[in-house]
Amino acid sequence: MYIMISWFLYVRKVSTMKFEKYIEFIDATKVYKSGEVEIRALDNVSFSIREGELAVIVGESGAGKTTLLNVLGGMDTLTDGHVFMGPNEVSEFNRRQLEDYRRFDVGFVFQFYNLIPNLTARENVEIASQLTSGSIPAEEVLSAVGLKDRMDNFPSQLSGGEQQRVSIARALAKRPKLLLCDEPTGALDYKTGKSVLQLLQHTCRDQGKTVIIITHNSAITAMADRIIRLKSGRVVEVRENEARPIDEIDW
Ligand SMILES: Nc1ncnc2c1ncn2[C@@H]1O[C@H](COP(=O)(O)OP(=O)(O)OP(=O)(O)O)[C@@H](O)[C@H]1O
Ligand SMILES: [Mg+2]
DSSP states (O other), rough: HHHHHHHHHHHHHHHHHOOOEEEEEEEEEEEEEEEEEEEEEEEEEEEETTTTOEEEOOOOTTTSHHHHHHHHHHHHHSSSSEEEEEEEEEGGOHHHHHHHIIIIIIIETTTTOOOOSSSSSSHHHHHHTSSSSOOOHHHHHHHHOGGGGGGGGOOGGHHHHHHHHHHHHHHHHHHHSSSEESSSTTSSSHHHHHHHHHHHHHHHHHHHOOEEEEEEEEGGGGGSSEEEEEEEEEEEEEEOOOOOOOGGOOO
16 A cells, blocks of 8 residues: 555656756857858757756847747757757657657647748638647637637638637647747837737746847847847847736836
């Protein structure tokens, strides 16, 4: 009996344990070659992010932010170094493993939404759900992002903010472990941008999902649990932060 109880408690502990270093970059370097010129888009980058954190990666144009996110999302590979997600080394994945990783583990949100124009909001989300079993039904996830009444609209019939909500719903439908957002408010006005950031912050808090947001706007870092600052391919600052609600942040 005693052994059974201890085993139960152990399993419970392991299953609720959060990774301290859920995402870890170790000496990650990415060199692009164009002709004779070498560009070090990432130069010996090392940092880690805890499971369930909201991290903001900030830096000027050309700092290497998109490169970093694409490597983490399995869309690009490193020249040197290591990237881990949970117990897995993403930088060691073969093509097949990368495909599964992109399909099941990573949700992507892009600056320009990348919705399919001749499919409705519902159909755009359904396409993503069909890639995985156990995904959230399109109606449910679209309602959760406030688009219950707009499901049968085409992207061109939706505002920029609404289109970005569809793309967030699409990313969340497959229950990804990670939500990666590259300048998610880059194409939105101030107020709409804020509501999208609020949605991302709620997603992190309510679902315990690890969310990473890229921006060139330093003010947005105030919403983060962790701030990672990049400059010319290098990490110049990693800082834990007392995250503030979006409506308390102005820029
Ligand atoms: N496929 C590529 N081939 C060659 N150079 C590239 C490639 N992708 C990125 N680069 C270069 O790597 C550097 C980092 O680019 P990256 O797109 O990661 O920057 P960024 O921080 O996302 O910038 P932005 O804020 O403008 O989106 C830049 O100098 C860029 O020109
Ligand atoms: Mg970029």
